[in-house]
Amino acid sequence: MITHKKVTIFFISLLLFLFLLKADKGINELWFLVVALPFLAITIYGTARISSNYIVKAFCNNPLEKEKKIALTFDDGPSVYTLEVLELLKKYNAKATFFCIGKNIETHPEILQKVIDEGHLVGNHSYSHSKFFDFYTEPTIRKELQKTDKLLEKFTSKKINFFRxxxxxxxxxxxxxxxITGHKTIGWNIRSLDGGTTNVELILNRIKKRVSPGGIVLLHDTGSHSVLVLEQFLQFLQQNNYEVISIEELLNLKAYAD
Structure with missing residues (x-):
């Protein structure tokens, strides 16, 4: 498996070798650029693609699942639209995992309570969901995760294991x-892109053609268009004999620790 640590060691070794050659034979400095560019390209790809496991191990699906079972996840709530999502999940007897933003928990604690009461799982999705989150230092990221954990644990009474x-x-x-925090990273292999477009038909067609046993679907509970997509998608799953199960069951991982 290609990881950030292995790639970094490899390219640092190459750079050291070039420095030695330069000192001995005076090679062209363009060779340093030739080495640096692939390193940069691999790192950008690895950090941007969660399923690459380049930085951390992410659980994005269960490739061993042969039965028609699939998991639903929702990001960025809780919001007023979460209530509509919950009604649809109840209607179709489906369980989901909600990856919550800390500041939204503070705004809608009663909605998060309803998520818990109706038997769904919750996970950590940072406190701020800042556009600059990827540039934060380790201490700042750790504080965000710990702050959101404390908010979630008021409702679960158990330690939060899942992070997205x-x-x-x-x-x-x-x-x-x-x-340090010990969270397990939960990814996906069916991305709806409903956070970037409101075109219901486009979103629905995108996720329907990617459905397969053991898949994890990423949706959002923050817009009316996502609610429309969800209802039609649940109908599609029902018509095709798919069972919506929890992340815990699909991945054989615990969402909470005592």
């Missing part, structure tokens, strides 16, 4: 923070 990084981006600082 904002935008699905992982960095060395995030990796170092997770080693």
């Amino acid at each position: 990084p904002p935008y699905g981006v992982t960095t060395p600082s995030i990796g170092r923070a997770l080693k």
Whole structure:
């Protein structure tokens, strides 16, 4: 497996070798650029793609699942639209995992309580979900995770195990923070992109064609268009004999620790 640590060691070794050659034979400095550019490209790809496991191990699906079972996850709530999502999940007897933003928990504690009361799971999605989260230092990231954990644990009474990084981006600082907090990173393999477009037909077609046993779907509970997508998607799953199960059951991982 290609990881950030292995790649960094490899390219540092190459750079050291070039320095030795330069000192001995005076090679062209462009060779340093030739080495640096692939390192930069690999790192950008690895940090931006959560399923690459480049920085941290992320659980994005269960490739061993052969039965028609799938998990639903919702990011960025709680919000007023979470209530509509909950009604649909109840209607179709489906359980989901909600990755919550700390500041939104403070705004809608009663909605988060309803999520818990109706038997759904919750996970950590940072406190601020800042656009600059990926550039935060390890101590700042750790504080965000711990602050959100405390908010969630008021409702679960148990330690939060699941974390989903904002935008699905992982960095060395995030990796170092997770080693301290002990969270398991939960990704996805079916991304709706409903956070970037409100075109219901486009979103629905995108996720329907990606459905397969053991998949994890990423949706948002923060917009009316996502609610419309969810109802039609749940109908599609029902018509195709798919069972919506929890992340815990799909991945055989515990969402909470005592």
